Amino acid sequence: MSTPFAYRARPLHRSRLSTRALPPREYIAAGLFGLVIVGAIAVLAFFWMDTPDTTLANLGGQATAAGQAAGMLGAYLVLIQVLLMARIPWLERAIGSDWLTAAHRASGESLVLLLLAHAALITLGYAGSVNKVPSQFLMILDMPYLLDATIGLGLLLLIGFISARAVRRRVRYETWQYTHYLVYLAIVLFFTHEFTAGGTFDANYGARLFAVGLYVAVALTVFAFRVVKPVIFSMRHRLRVVDVQRESDDAVSIYLTGRHLRRLQAEPGQFFRWRFLARGFWWQSHPFSLSAAPNREWLRITVGALGDHTRALQELQPGVRVFAEGPYGAMTAALRTRRKVVLIAGGIGITPLRALIDPLAAAGEDLVLLYRASRRGDIVFHRELEWLAAGGRLTVHYLLGPRDANPGPLSAERITSLVPDIQHRDVFLCGSSSMIQAAGQSLREARVPRRHIHKERFTF
Incomplete structure (x- = not known):
């Protein structure tokens, strides 16, 4: 068999396999989650210190206070959302974009609920304390920069709507991507409202310093890693x-x-x-x-x-x-804990796994590739994979056929028949969300320990 183009054009530089210098990403994620909780507690502490007991004497005051707390937590969570997507190199390598995206999506749902609760509770609180009837609720818009906050909330609701799975599948990637840039405008609108209508910041210098410092830190982080670093990178290379x-x-x-x-x-x-x-x-x-x-x-x-x-x-x-x-991304060879490795790819999800094959094969690892595709014409790197298999560096199994085949191409029975010792291997898994869900279920049925499954969703 002739040498594939990738190996014939220029020889690959085979570097040593990287070793994990960081703790497992589960521990890092738990530690960062703890820091987020500590920050949320600090936000609530500043709020509580500046909430007189007299304001909680009636139902209107209680609703207003609860609304203010929800608003402050919502503004804090918006900043956390931006940090999750700031493309911080250390965070991307330590945890991985797949996990960060999942955390971003989950916190986004909580964020929308907090801001809606803020608007509803503040409205109900003011109506109760000044005896306003529902027809007079619009008078609340006379508060400083409240219209700005309302527009900001509307922008976040728009982003959340477009990000919903049922809608996301029907819009272009570019529409989804550029709509998300509106979150920066929403943050500016929230900032002006928070510092003019939020009583916590009127007299509490510590709370003001904490909030301003948080906004500035997030802004500098985004500017450094989403603007400055890419420009320097492209000029250098x-x-x-x-x-x-x-x-x-x-x-x-x-x-x-x-x-x-x-x-x-x-x-x-x-x-x-x-x-x-x-x-x-x-x-x-x-x-x-x-x-x-x-x-x-x-x-x-x-x-x-x-x-x-x-x-x-x-x-x-x-x-x-x-x-x-x-x-x-964090789905690198540093995640593996065993000498035997199974790579499970779906469609174009083969791309990161194909890159992993070279260093793993060069290190003498026992490699098996399960490649899921609808038909043979969809197989990517067919010549390269066959060339590697012919050289004894890789065992390849193509799992072809329709998704509704019975048994399924990625059923536990099929996987264990091809790789009987899969319980004793690390598994790297990459493909569409549906493919990963199906393969993950089969791996659990095959009793592969969760800590030995390393996955990344390949979606736009």
């Missing part, structure tokens, strides 16, 4: 497209080169956000995993035709400059 190779019926590999690639500090399994500076592409940024182990001469990403943008990338021409951010 000056990436550009050097070749485009067809990998399957609807997927291509894009090879990129640039300067100082050895200083990228990227690991197999990680991804970057890529912006191709060509007509029709420059205004869009999309996450794509490295589909080959990074080396000193080139990088490779592989793109499936999943939408308008990714379909257009199939026709990308060499010479295009590339603006990139990263590396991000």
Whole structure:
């Protein structure tokens, strides 16, 4: 069998497998969650210190106080939401974008409930304390910057609506992405309202300092990691497209080169956000995993035709400059705890796992790949995988067929028949949400310990 293009074009630089210098990400996530709780307690403590007992003497005062507490917690949680998506390199490597996105989504639901409770309780409290009837509720808009806060709440509700799974599947990725930028406007509107209508900040210098410091810290963090760092990265490495190779019926590999690639500090399994500076592409940024182990001469990403943008990338021409951010993601070889490894890929989710194969195979690990696809024409890297299998570095099983097949392609019976010792292996899992859910259920039925399952959802 002839050598595949990726190995024939330039030899891969095989670096040593990275070892985990950080504690397991479950522990890091628990520690960070604890810090968030401590911050929330501090917010409530500042509120309680500046709430006179006399204001709680009647139902209206109690509702108003509860509304103020919900509002302060909501404003605090908005900042936490922004930090989760600030692309902080250490956080991305330690926990992973998949976990951060899940935490962002879960906290977003709590945030919306807190801000709605704030609006409802404040309205009810003022109505009770000044004997306003429902028809007079709009008079509350005369409060300082309350209209700003109302607009900010409306923006967050819009973001939440577009992010709902049923709606998200029907909107373009770019619409979803750019709508999320409205959260920065909402934060500015909340800030003006909080510091003019919030009694906690009128006389309590400590509370004011704490809140302003939090807003400033979040703003500087976002500016540093979402603006300054990507600009410096792209100026230093000056990436550009050097070749485009067809990998399957609807997927291509894009090879990129640039300067100082050895200083990228990227690991197999990680991804970057890529912006191709060509007509029709420059205004869009999309996450794509490295589909080959990074080396000193080139990088490779592989793109499936999943939408308008990714379909257009199939026709990308060499010479295009590339603006990139990263590396991000924690699903690297450092997660493994055993010498035997199973890789389970679904569709284009093969890309980060393909990058993991090289260092794992070079280290002599016992590797098995289970590749789920609807038909043979959907298999990406077919030649490379067969070449690796022929060399004895990888065992490959293609799980083809429709999703509703019985038994399912990823059933526990099928998996254990192909990999009888799967209970004693680490499992790396990447694909669509539905594929990961199905495979995860099968792995639990096969009694694979949860701590040995490392997964990443491959969705836009």
